[in-house]
Amino acid sequence: MLEEFTWPFIVGHLNYWLFIVLMMTGLYIVVAKGNLVKKIVGLNIFQTSVFMLYISMGKVTGGTAPIFPIDLNIDPDVVYSNPLPHVLILTAIVVGIATTSLGLALIVRIREEYDSIEEERILEIEQAIANAENQRHGQAMGGRAT
């Protein structure tokens, strides 16, 4: 297992190492940060790492930009990079932007209603609402509802 980790292996997979680091950074921010905006930032970093995975995947050693010459005289010796992952990521970027903007819009509405964008504070408020609800409805149920 360990003998696989030679220097050329490590350097040769640089893009994957970076992808993992970025991905974990993003995921960590989403999980660990209590600020709703920071969570969205983390989510963005997480998604960007995937863009990197795809884009670096399309690279062919010695390949050039996948654009055919205008006269369509294709030289069979020229190597092109794979454009498909790039195209896929264009779609994923659009999805990412939609998610980010929707997330931020929700945060604006949350700020209006709760007057805070800190998760802890919001949870406190929600707990208070839930407790009040349970008290009201629990008593009516003969104290059975918890």
Place this chain on the structure above:
Amino acid sequence: MTTENIHHVSASLGDHLPVLVVLVPFVAAPLLVFIGSRRLAWSIAFAASAISLVISFLLLMRVIGGEVISYHLGGWAPPLGIEYRVDAANAFVLLLVTAIAVVVLPFARESVRAEIPDRQNTLFYALFLLCLTGLLGVAVTGDAFNVFVFLEISSLATYVLIAQGSYRDKRALTASYDYLIMGTIGATFFVIGLGLLYMATGTLNMADIAERLVDQAGNRTVRAAFAFIVVGIGLKVAIYPLHLWLPNAYTFAPSAVTAFVAATSTKVAVYVLMRFMFSVFQPVFLFEVNTLEFIILPFALLAMFAASFIAVFQSDFKRMLAYSSIAQIGYMLLGIAFLTETGLTAAIVHLFNHGITKAALFMGVGIYALRLGGSFLDDIEGAGRRMPWTSAAVVIAGLSLIGVPGTAGFISKWVLVEAALEKGWWLIAILIVASSLLAVIYVWRVIEVLYLKAPKGDVIVKEAPLSMLLPLWVMALACVYFGLDTDLTISAARAAAEGLMAGTSGMR
């Protein structure tokens, strides 16, 4: 691609059905925003859903015998072009989704008017249609990346629809936000999995991936891809430990949205899971067998008990049903984890039967919320006498949720027990029955409150309007009908299971 290969065959409208089922709601959504008339919005949405329903029915009739329709988008042949591929499995899912949409929309009309400000109504129906588009697209497509795109279309629409509940309870906003975070993590995991699959196979067409995966079972990239895809879709399915977004999202969303989303979106995600487990990856793939047996199966059992147990202690009917949904998803996963044709049939039948059952129950909750101001158990005290029609339908659907003989829920649990016994796992068969007993407890709590308690206060409560009662009863009667006449559901599910189990040969 060389030009000689392109055949110009004149295609009739019938040949375009696989794409039309998605295009009709997709085009109708912006259309009703441009028209901008509040009254027309509902009619257009309903018409678009109805057309999709008819198309889904025609598609199912064509493929129920085991044929496969392959539609090439824009005439580009797969694997280069995007392919829409309809077989019995996804035609069945298409039918479920469109049927629920057509039934929920008439119900939504009153419910939405009461729960959402008038000025938002047009946009609400546009989003509803976009959500429908996404779900149908996920079901119909045969291209792996296309699944992601449609999944995100439906998810983004769902986040907004859930947030619309904020006009009644501000917690809908945080529920929607949580769902957005978890849903996006799930979708991104799914894309990572697809990326790894693309690295291993160099293609995105599902059938093509399946063929190229056959001799790659030991490849670590493929294993990582499998893990990422299962976890990613698992978040959307709400597999037990990944279910945390679900209870709040279902509880605080507007009633009509809950009825639609609960009955369709997790079901479509279950379908995607099945498609990837059986058609793209092969069931013979040892790594997958282990995952199913040692991870999915225990979690499915855990979901059946833990979620039902939590449901018993809820004081809000709507939240109780949300937890019950998590438990019911456990049954579907159990059917998948059996890895047999009968198990898969059970999963697909349950997917359908639970869809109609939950739609009926959540519509009942919506009516209580409209007439009694809430769905807490003390809000609905004595409603059985004041709203006899609504409550009777809720009871029928509740019985179907338990799985009482004569209802749809019984059929799917029967097939599931049969599948367990077929494998010789009698202990699991007992557990299935035992967990249904938990369902008896929480459904009984509701029936008790509805019928055996005196109504609160002297306020005269009117029975629900006909436009809400009718959809509710259609679903309740469907619960009974599919419990007695199992021809359509079982045979379609069996054809679907056969197609899925056939693996690559089924795809080609």
